[in-house]
Amino acid sequence: MAEDRYLDPTREAFDAFKALPRDVPIQMLNLLRFHESAQYPADHPNAGKGWSGARAYQEYGKTSGPIFERVGGLIIWRGQMECMVIGPDDKQWDSAFIARYPNSGAFMEMVTDPAYQKAVVNRQAAVLTSRLIRFGEIDGPDTFG
Numbered sequence: 377m378a379e380d381r382y383l384d385p386t387r388e389a390f391d392a393f394k395a396l397p398r399d400v401p402i403q404m405l406n407l408l409r410f411h412e413s414a415q416y417p418a419d420h421p422n423a424g425k426g427w428s429g430a431r432a433y434q435e436y437g438k439t440s441g442p443i444f445e446r447v448g449g450l451i452i453w454r455g456q457m458e459c460m461v462i463g464p465d466d467k468q469w470d471s472a473f474i475a476r477y478p479n480s481g482a483f484m485e486m487v488t489d490p491a492y493q494k495a496v497v498n499r500q501a502a503v504l505t506s507r508l509i510r511f512g513e514i515d516g517p518d519t520f521g
């Protein structure tokens with residue numbers, strides 16, 4: 377079965393993101409599946425280095441991290457998938473994390489920054505497929521009910 381490839385947001389998804397409240401904290405759940413070998417464009421300086429997808433994603437973190445921190449981003453949880461308890465067996469993730477932003481404007485500032493635009497090539501070379509899900513905060517007890 378061919379893997380669904382989700383790498384960048386569609387125009388419709390990005391418009392839906394921008395239509396949500398912009399002045400509240402947001403959390404972004406990131407689920408990542410890496411290429412075995414990074415898939416850089418032939419003319420990119422990192423092409424031919426023989427990097428794995430995981431290594432290319434490390435480079436993305438190194439090059440985009442200062443921008444992420446400047447806009448107030450913070451990784452609040454990071455994990456490695458061990459097994460699918462509920463969900464499709466064919467979906468496996470190499471890495472997962474939750475990034476918190478002070479507001480969606482901070483996220484927008486990051487992804488439109490010219491330095492970020494250069495750094496994101498490393499993410500595109502690294503990732504086979506991904507999910508990026510925005511969550512807002514809700515008030516309530518710290519229980520299931």
